[in-house]
Amino acid sequence: METTPRPAATGLTFRDATETDVDALVALIESAYRGDASRAGWTTEADILQGQRTDPEGVLDVVKSPDSRLLTVERDGVLVACCQLEHRGEAAYFGMFAVRPQMQGAGLGKVVIAEAERTVREMWGAREMHMTVISVREDLIAWYERRGYRRTGRTTPFPYGDERFGVPQRDDLEFELLVKRLG
Secondary structure (H helix, E strand, O other): OOOOOEEOOOOEEEEEOOHHHHHHHHHHHHHHHOOHHHHHOOOOOOOOEEOOOOOHHHHHHHHHOOOEEEEEEEEOOEEEEEEEEEEEOOEEEEEEEEEOHHHOOOOHHHHHHHHHHHHHHHHHOOOEEEEEEEOOOHHHHHHHHHOOOEEEEEEEEOOOOOHHHOEEOOOOOEEEEEEEEOO
8 A cells, every 4th residue: 555755844754664664664663662772762661671672574564464554754865753553443553653762852753643643544534543552651651641542441461471572671561552533
């Protein structure tokens, strides 16, 4: 479902990721969440998870899936953000959201999530956006709540023992579903 790159008023270009983007996307996602480099931004999970956040196979699966797209965000030809959008009936799933750590806190994330919401409404007629967030990430959940997302109290267990999702540094991790009605 290839789309034509769409320049935004912010000087950003939004486009679907391709297979040639996979390595750069993995590096972006890892830099936003894991390791010391992630501490330059506020979305780091370095204190609760070590190891990888994703891998090339996981990103490639999203790129190739007929029900998903990986929205890639560039400024002046440089990858600055991304997010996964997945069609799930009347809802869409928002995941794999990453903003370059040095650019966090300047409003880029707000622009990306607004574009993601617009995209799923137009492309799939989605009425809700769903996402899962590690429940101990209170600062991140509060950020989503300011964007109109609400906590549902519905949780799923963290996949302990599956290092594709990282190596937990605590034993109380779980994902909570957040939902926003669209349009």
